[in-house]
Amino acid sequence: MTKAKRMRELLNGDELIVSPGVFDGYSVRLVEQAGFKTASTSGAAVSNSRFGQPDVGIMGMLDNAQAVAHLARSVSIPLMADADTGYGNAVTVHHAVQYFEEAGVVGVNLEDQVWPKRCGHMEGKQVIAAEEMAKKLEAACNARRDDDFVIVARTDAIAIGGIEEAVRRAKLYEAAGADVLFPDAVRGEDDIKALRDAIDIPITVNMGFGIRSRPTTPLIPLPRLSELGVKRVSLPRMLPAAAMHAMRQALTLMKQSVETGETIDRPDLLFGIEDIMELMDYPKIRELETRYTTDA
Incomplete structure (x- = not known):
């Protein structure tokens, strides 16, 4: 069974998927050793650790794809990757999906921010038109060679247009072929419920442990997230922060x-x-x- 098919089985299963964020060979191997069934790269952590630079679009597509290729081949569990915005328009998304698929990861996050992007919990984020993002997702789905390769549509619209705009975009992104919706910076259970009621595809959310100031997304117990209909939880900053x-x-x-x-x-x-x-x-x-x- 391919890793991508294994990831599909997890998404179609009954259990909540807990996916720690990884950024180097040590972290990804530790996640596998600890018994987690999947992991995901944190774009911010890869950019920070590999280049000593903030997550503001400095790391390019090929830099990222090369980095995750080494991580994917070092473990047997499925590894998802953060592909930022796809590094431009629908044409660059087409190439990005193929580069990341060739790198051995089982899927990518693609976000609807303008390029260069900003780390999800930074102020000053901007998003592209929802219709343009839908075309980028369509390009991503058509570019993959393996239908099991997972296309995750991330929207940063909650922080800009509120939950109503995020719901509108979620419906468009689902219609464009996205396999999973990732609403960034959800403000609580009500946001999750509104999105869960609006779409049929799985929802993944981030939980940011260790934030000393008031977090954008409050920490919600994992069993409660499962009750709310969340399928996957990623923990992007836990391991880099601990390290x-x-x-x-x-x-x-x-x-x-x-x-x-x-x-x-x-x-x-x-x-x-x-x-x-x-x-x-x-x-x-x-x-x-x-x-x-x-x-x-």
């Missing part, structure tokens, strides 16, 4: 060690070398070496 927090903590301790001359070792805060070797499957390399290398 950054841990790295800052380690660097603070090392700086303290430099300043005091005291050796500070905190194994409780660190992954052991054995853990890393197991995660990255070094035993597989030893097996291949044993099988194929000669005594010479």
Whole structure:
């Protein structure tokens, strides 16, 4: 069974799909090791970690497709990708879908922001005309070579035109062939209910853990999201935020060690070398070496 078909089975199943956001080889392998059935790349996290740049359209299509290709081939679970706006018009969407499909991911998010886009919870977002986005989604569906490849239509309209505009767009996007609707920055249960009542395709939402200020989307318990009819929940910033927090903590301790001359070792805060070797499957390399290398 292909990974794309497996993703379709999950979308058609009864269970809520919990999809942690990943951004590098460590994070995607940890998600698989933890037993999650799928993962999704965070465009912001890939842009931030790979290029040291904010998520404002600096990372291009080929940069993104190349990055996710390495992640997709390193795990056996289905991996979805964030393809931003498709990097332009319907023609670039056509090529973007084919590049990402060739990269080995099982589907892409395509959003209705203007290009260059802005990270979903930033102020100052703008959206293109709904009819133009519908044509981009039509192009995406026609460009895929495998019908199981999932086209996720993301709309940022709630923050700009309110839930009524998001519902109008959701209906257009469903008619254009989108497989899943992703309303970004939903403001609560009422928004989810309005969208769920308006369309028949699955709905996916983001939950942003660790936001200290008042979050755009309130945290809703996973069982409740399932009751509301949400099919998939992505957690785009949980793992990159956890990694950054841990790295800052380690660097603070090392700086303290430099300043005091005291050796500070905190194994409780660190992954052991054995853990890393197991995660990255070094035993597989030893097996291949044993099988194929000669005594010479």
